[in-house]
Amino acid sequence: MRKVYSKIESIEGNVISVHAEGIRNEDLAVVTSRHGESLAQVIRLDGDQVFLQVFSGGRGVSTGDELRFLGHPMQVSFSDNLLGRIFTGSGVPRDNGPELTENLIEIAGPSVNPAKRIIPRNMIRTGIPMIDVFNSLVESQKLPIFSLSGEPYNPLLARIAMQAEVDLIILGGMGLKYDDYLFFRDTLEEGGALSRTIFFVHTASDPVVESLMVPDLALAVAENFALNGKKVLVLLSDMTNFSDALKEISITMEQVPSNRGYPGDLYSQLASRYEKAVDFEGAGSITILAATTMPGDDVTHPIPDNTGYITEGQYYLRNERIEPFGSLSRLKQMVNKKTRSDHRPLMDGMIRIYAAYKESMEKKSMGFRMSDWDNKLLKYGTIFEREMMDLTVNIPLEKALDKGWQILAECFTPEETGLRSELINEYWPKEAIESEKQGEGES
Amino acid sequence: MTSGKVISVNGNMVRAEVDGDVSLNEVAYVIVGDQRLKSEVIRVRANTVEVQVFERTRGVGIGDQVEFTGEMLSVELGPGLLTQIYDGLQNPLPKLAEKHGFFLKSGVYLDPLPRESKWQFTPKASVGDTVERADTLGIVPEGVFEHQIMVPFSFYGTYKVKSIVDAGEYTVDDTIAEIEDEEGTVHKLTMIFDWPVKRSIDAYEERLKPTEPMITKIRLIDGFIPVARGGTYCIPGPFGAGKTVLQQITSRNAEVDIVVIAACGERAGEVVETLKEFPELIDPRTGRTLMERTVIIANTSSMPVAAREASVYTAVTIAEYYRQMGLHVLLLADSTSRWAQAMREMSGRLEEIPGEEAFPAYLESVIAAFYERAGVVRMRDGSLGSVTIGGTVSPAGGNFEEPVTQATLKVVGAFHGLSRARSDARKYPAIHPLESWSKYESSLDHAKQTYAQEILFKGNEVSQMMKVVGEEGTSLNDYIVFLKSDLIDSVYLQQDSFDPVDASVSVERQRHIFDVIFDIISAEYDLKEKEEARNYFNQLRQKFIDYNGTEWDSTEFHEQEKDIRETFEKRKTGVDEEAEYLLQKQESDRG
Ligand SMILES: Nc1ncnc2c1ncn2[C@@H]1O[C@H](COP(=O)(O)OP(=O)(O)OP(=O)(O)O)[C@@H](O)[C@H]1O
């Protein structure tokens, strides 16, 4: 039997310490207090002093409470019985279903050997032109949605999850509003996807530390399903809450913060989670879509900033639209050479002109006279925003590309677009050329 | 050997109490069950020693055994380094994958160089010769290179060759020579030896000033912010601005013998692109695959942090080793900020007094010392070799006013600063042409390049002014200057990295098309209105973009050029005096 310790030495924030022997780094323990049981994890050893972070928080823990070490690090059960189930951030059922204890696996395991990775190759079609045309999503990609807190990032995540052809959806909720949790559940249910979904949900009313385990639990389960040949989509919402929990612990541990109170290892912490996205040769894959709300709409805030340096791009959600600037899929070039020969040049060309439109808008707002060119750009921008950027648009990639050419032809002459002549010859809408010729003939 | 016991565990820092002598930077192993976790001594205080563990420390407990090796953290040098993919500690990743499958396994350290391979050795030294460290004993072919088997760099003093094997096939463990030192002790030598990673290899005669250009085949770099062989440069930029893509295309196209890629704390997926594609891509200089000139050190972001710190040193040591053979080596490190962050994490755990943004106070000197390992050097046999270092920097919030960028800018020879505005507008490579600088010599005609730079500068001023006074408040002449600078930007500075032709442009072609550009921008035109001017320059731009897409020296290339020249001759009325003056001045300076 494992020894029970009944003398908690210190309680500071969510970190407690005890004197104990034979304990190993990252081992788990159970704290039994008046409010029930909570898991705690060893985060530091100093002589016989052991520091643990308590998942349910330090509040309510008393120095007289009991602490029992389990002799192993955090684990999670892995089997098909997980499907359709809902768990807390500590891995305990929150759906009245039975506790699962079979086939326990390690969480936050070692990373994939880079030599075993393969080049991502499958596009995930979403029907959203701002994604499919301009920033294609790719199987095994890790990609966050950068968003202001009021934006519909959860509906966007749910929509992509429903539209993507994956075998399994795992939702990791961190500080998720209860309503949002219900929204995910209902949407997946309506779409008939609930039976292939697993939830690890930490809600806004749960203790902060408990959110720290969510990505590791979700990803460990995802990894094992992927090794068994499943295409898994992991949704993590909201990674900002996860990062804030990290910050809280590090401040309690008196680590010197590097930037606005966040620990210096925030980058490594986030990377070790996001890098779990992978395509296993001969087996399945993990794709990670996360929500990262930007405190103060500031993309240079340490959380979005570190995230951007880790993930393979980001979708920038603003005014209920995916912004072309700031949004980026770094894997798009892996798949958009195989779609259609105009995909790449059209995507770059349209954005370049959209950038020029923004400049004209600026000039206009400052009261300058609009030249013919400016007016063309203004027209273009308006149509582009309405026909491409609006999130209600739901069309396949090929249709969206055709629409792109139509928009260009509606607004410009071919050489004003800066696109290569061979492309123009192939794709420029024929009617447009006809009518232009006629126009010239008449004048 | 000294041993000790664990007395505290804090992340990847473990403190041990020891029973004997320990030196700084010595390798130790923390023994956890059947695992031996490699570590490096980073602080010694009386009999308390702090080690940074190169693996995850899950499961380490108080009282665990620590063994000290007495050896510094080193890399193994010898034939067979090329084509390898190592982690930061020189573990061969493909071999590890063969043994352990999809996941990395802690506590497993394999031989960096293959033991079974046989190398065709040809002796170059003879019995009775006097040799010093780094002198060539023989050669083996490694890909297209003559790999020199040298007297180990740690063999100070002079030696006599007592024996040397005949030409033939040997493994790296076979003795190939015996040499006798001044005291009469005989040392058996194989084809490999170790060198501590944190010491620069200094077995050369003289260090020279970098003057030869290192051609990247990127127009903007070679023409406006060049890099010299043996020089240093940095690429700071916010996330997604194009640092990695820039390094990837440089690693393919740069005119050097060998490329060492240090993927330091960045995405694993990016390394995969390189390691899957290089074996398929042919290097036009040698006709062999790019992999045959490449060494990859991959310590990606989810791999242990302490090994990340070691990885840049592993990479630069391998680069210096090949330089010693009279080769030109390019080291690309992506990202040096991750390396600096690894130092910061460790410094925090050591509770050192933090400097700015919690980086250690010695950050600057460590960065300076790293870039100092670049250079052109002359060997004892007169041959020249070089190590060029290019490092990316990932500043927090994309703001260059931060410790790592600032410390790097103090020591490098060229600054390629990426701009968010340019990458947002898909103007690639997103290097800011006006803010970036280089201390090295451009491959373009000096006077013409200076003139183009001026146009860019003035064009920028006009465009800034236009934001205030509008197009209507801008004179036609100013507007044309703006159009000219925009033309240089869109058809010369911008380059399509994914186009088969445009992706890499030889210096020959760069000079050739730059002359065409110069003729266009230095001309005066018969243009009456802004609208007309804009249309005219749009036309030129269109033709030039098509021109950039044609194969060098092909019929289409010449036809397209003719078309461009005809288009601009039609409207040309003269040449700008300033341009004529610059050319004449250069002429007279030369004469
Ligand atoms: N020269 C280029 N041509 C075309 N696209 C480019 C170019 N450079 C960058 N891009 C686009 O920008 C994306 C991001 O580039 P890259 O990965 O090099 O950024 P980075 O600066 O290394 O970012 P991070 O700091 O996050 O690693 C690429 O995936 C590609 O889509």
Ligand SMILES: [Mg+2]
């Ligand atoms: Mg990068």
